[in-house]
Amino acid sequence: MEKKQITPINYDNPVIDIKDLYKSFGDMHILRGVDLALFQGENLVVLGRSGTGKSVLIKIISGLLSKDSGKVIVLGEDMGNLSKRELTALRLRVGFSFQNSALYDSMTVRENLEFPLIRNKRYLSRAEIDYEVQEVLSAVGLMQAIDQMPSELSGGQRKRIGIARTLILKPEIMLYDEPTAGLDPITCTEINGLINEVQQQYKTSSIIITHDLTCAREVGDRIVMLLDGKFEQQGRFEDIFDKPKDPRVQAFYDYNFVD
Amino acid sequence: MFKKIENTLITLSKVHEFIMQFFRELLIPPYEFKEFVRQCYEIGVKSLPLISLTGFIIGIVFTNQSRPSLEDFGATSMLPSAIAIAIVRALAPLVTALIASGKVGSNIGAELGSMRVTEQIDAMEVSGINPFKYLVVTRVLACTLMIPVLSCYTGFVGLIGSGLNVYQHEQVSFISFFDQVFNTISFLDINQALVKAAIFGFTIGVVGCYQGYNSMKGTEGVGKAANAAVVLSMFLIFIEEQLVVMVVQSIRG
Numbered sequence: 012m013e014k015k016q017i018t019p020i021n022y023d024n025p026v027i028d029i030k031d032l033y034k035s036f037g038d039m040h041i042l043r044g045v046d047l048a049l050f051q052g053e054n055l056v057v058l059g060r061s062g063t064g065k066s067v068l069i070k071i072i073s074g075l076l077s078k079d080s081g082k083v084i085v086l087g088e089d090m091g092n093l094s095k096r097e098l099t100a101l102r103l104r105v106g107f108s109f110q111n112s113a114l115y116d117s118m119t120v121r122e123n124l125e126f127p128l129i130r131n132k133r134y135l136s137r138a139e140i141d142y143e144v145q146e147v148l149s150a151v152g153l154m155q156a157i158d159q160m161p162s163e164l165s166g167g168q169r170k171r172i173g174i175a176r177t178l179i180l181k182p183e184i185m186l187y188d189e190p191t192a193g194l195d196p197i198t199c200t201e202i203n204g205l206i207n208e209v210q211q212q213y214k215t216s217s218i219i220i221t222h223d224l225t226c227a228r229e230v231g232d233r234i235v236m237l238l239d240g241k242f243e244q245q246g247r248f249e250d251i252f253d254k255p256k257d258p259r260v261q262a263f264y265d266y267n268f269v270d
Numbered sequence: 271m272f273k274k275i276e277n278t279l280i281t282l283s284k285v286h287e288f289i290m291q292f293f294r295e296l297l298i299p300p301y302e303f304k305e306f307v308r309q310c311y312e313i314g315v316k317s318l319p320l321i322s323l324t325g326f327i328i329g330i331v332f333t334n335q336s337r338p339s340l341e342d343f344g345a346t347s348m349l350p351s352a353i354a355i356a357i358v359r360a361l362a363p364l365v366t367a368l369i370a371s372g373k374v375g376s377n378i379g380a381e382l383g384s385m386r387v388t389e390q391i392d393a394m395e396v397s398g399i400n401p402f403k404y405l406v407v408t409r410v411l412a413c414t415l416m417i418p419v420l421s422c423y424t425g426f427v428g429l430i431g432s433g434l435n436v437y438q439h440e441q442v443s444f445i446s447f448f449d450q451v452f453n454t455i456s457f458l459d460i461n462q463a464l465v466k467a468a469i470f471g472f473t474i475g476v477v478g479c480y481q482g483y484n485s486m487k488g489t490e491g492v493g494k495a496a497n498a499a500v501v502l503s504m505f506l507i508f509i510e511e512q513l514v515v516m517v518v519q520s521i522r523g
């Protein structure tokens with residue numbers, strides 16, 4: 012199923028702009044000169060085999076890891092020289108959906124959702140908090156799970172709650188780390204649908220990291236491939252995967268679709 | 271060999287930085303008061319059964335073991351005093367801290383370790399929450415407060431065990447037993463025991479949090495963090511015990 016384009020994308024307005032980004036761990040050179048722009052309203056899929064540094068990339072964007080060199084501009088702010096307070100303010104505008112959902116397992120679903128809200132918007136009343144919680148829960152279609160513990164939820168439900176927990180802060184950018192990893196095909200399709208709904212309802216610009224080509228095709232407005240520490244291929248799904256010239260791209264395609 | 275020394279020094283400087291961060295974040299609002307109270311409660315509940323049992327047994331066994339040597343001098347009437355000093359000055363804080371290292375320290379190490387490994391700590395950070403303040407500061411503070419409180423309790427239970435034993439053998443009533451106990455122990459004894467217990471508690475909290483917070487990826491990282499927390503805090507408590515005894519002895523003159 013190809014993605015239908017509904018929301019307009021503003022290609023003059025990059026919300027994330029990365030130039031010549033380098034990152035190593037010891038003598039493992041993970042990112043070697045990454046250039047990347049995410050445009051307003053766009054779903055950008057980053058494809059790559061595991062261990063190529065996809066998670067490292069979005070962790071640098073959200074300030075969880077520091078870069079070695081290069082420029083990372085997020086929503087007009089240079090990540091290189093932000094004070095702690097500025098970084099916190101910026102982070103509220105950037106949502107992060109973790110690969111394993113990272114729900115706080117000692118808290119109920121409701122407490123998970125309230126947690127970032129209460130701590131960042133202390134002026135909210137009880138009724139306003141309840142309202143926001145209900146709203147994101149219905150956005151991800153899990154009203155009935157409100158009083159459950161994370162351990163009682165399925166993988167797909169946990170993923171939804173994880174996404175809801177970032178949506179509650181009304182982010183402008185969403186970063187999804189392998190949103191469909193470890194899920195069955197039907198749940199994958201549901202999560203892909205949710206990612207597209209979020210794009211439209213919440214008017215987010217998103218980076219979706221994955222090695223799942225079905226996910227890439229269903230959610231991506233544009234796709235880039237991370238190969239050997241750089242972005243080598245980019246374009247729409249068909250541009251990259253109809254008769255790929257690069258053998259690495261072909262290998263990736265075969266790995267996904269040929270048994 | 272040099273590599274090992276270098277690594278130890280690096281770890282030491284990281285722990286130092288960790289402790290400095292604790293004091294910095296401790297003073298800056300907002301304060302996570304609710305989580306602090308919850309941690310105090312957890313620490314109390316987790317250790318209470320084991321501490322009660324151990325305290326009681328130590329009181330009885332220690333009294334039994336001390337009796338013969340005092341009998342040799344015909345000084346069994348000194349038994350309550352001798353035991354009071356041993357329990358209040360040394361045994362109560364030490365035993366409480368060692369048990370808490372096993373129970374509380376490993377628990378903190380495993381809990382924070384699994385939060386690190388499953389990216390819950392990262393999730394807090396990216397949603398504008400200070401995980402160090404919420405997780406580390408509250409736990410270290412709770413340990414520092416609760417180990418002295420629990421030590422008082424251990425001491426009390428130990429003395430009850432001992433009093434029971436003395437009552438059985440020497441027919442000394444509970445009242446005169448405790449009378450003698452409180453005549454023997456000084457203000458300095460209680461103070462040094464409390465300070466010592468607070469130092470032990472701080473150690474257990476910092477070590478457990480440090481190990482968990484910096485836990486390595488993978489599930490084996492969690493187990494390692496929990497284990498390292500116990501071993502390291504027991505070792506440090508032993509050293510601190512020696513240091514405090516030296517300091518107190520110089521105060522006594």
Ligand SMILES: Nc1ncnc2c1ncn2[C@@H]1O[C@H](COP(=O)(O)OP(=O)(O)O)[C@@H](O)[C@H]1O
Pocket residue numbers: 036041059060061062063064065066067068
């Ligand atoms: N904090 C870290 N410290 C050291 N090495 C790391 C760290 N994070 C990631 N790496 C290494 O970087 C490489 C890329 O990791 P990652 O970005 O998670 O890959 P993926 O593309 O599968 O998401 C891996 O080899 C990993 O071991």
Ligand SMILES: [Mg+2]
Pocket residue numbers: 065066067110188189
């Ligand atoms: Mg990854």
